[in-house]
Amino acid sequence: MKKTTAKAKTSPVENEAPDAIKFLEAQHREVEDLFKKMEDLSDRAHRSRGVIFEEIAHKLSHHAKIEELIFYPEGKEVDKDLTLEAYExxxxxxxxxxxxxxxxTSDETYMAKVTVLKEVVEHxxxxxxxxxxxxxxxxxxxEHLKELGAKLKAKFDKLEAKQA
Known part of the structure; x- marks a missing residue:
């Protein structure tokens, strides 16, 4: 009897990026999921909030860096105003x-600050x-989006490796 193995599902962020935009959008979904996780915690889960927030901060930092170094410089040729706004x-x-x-995390303003951050990120x-x-x-x-996707993924992986 032949044994079959199920392939593990991986997101474009974990696997080779199909193109730059899909890669970046997958990262957007990951951060949205983390904000949702944080909102679902009880008011007393201060430690868990801090852990999740650190993951949000980490992902946003690396995401911003690869966009700023690789995607935005080329995107500026397409729409300068939107690119400059994105940098801001x-x-x-x-x-x-x-x-x-x-x-x-126990400060009464902590979640208000996180909510405002979430709203800025959503916008x-x-x-x-x-x-x-x-x-x-x-x-x-x-074709060019696939090339950019490969560059984004390589830089992202390098940043992740440095962080580890």
């Missing part, structure tokens, strides 16, 4: 992360996915 939104996110890291993601990515997909084409 990243700066706001970085400032908010730093502020949250300085706040105790940024919506703008990227509804405006910026469609424009860049049309301009770059499939």
């Amino acid at each position: 939104e990243h700066d706001v996110v970085k400032q908010m992360i730093a502020k949250i890291k300085r706040t105790e 940024h993601v919506k703008e990227e996915e509804e405006e910026y990515f469609p424009k860049t997909r049309k301009e770059f084409g499939d």
Whole structure:
């Protein structure tokens, strides 16, 4: 009798990126899931909140870095205004992360700060996915997006390896 093995499901973030936009969108979904996990915790789960927030901060940091180093410089040729706005939104996110890291998880303002961060990230993601990515997909084409996806994944993996 032949034994069959089921293939493990992997996300584009874990596996080879199909293209740059799909790779970045998969990272957006991961961060959304982490924010949801954090919201679902009880008000007294301070330690768990801190652990999840550190993961959110880590993912957002690496995501922003690869976008800023690889995707945005080329995207600027497609839509300069949206690209410059995206850089500014990243700066706001970085400032908010730093502020949250300085706040105790038991502080009554902690979750309010996290909620505002989530809203800023949601706005940024919506703008990227509804405006910026469609424009860049049309301009770059499939082949170039695959090349960019490989670069994004390689840089992301390098950042992850440094973090480990």
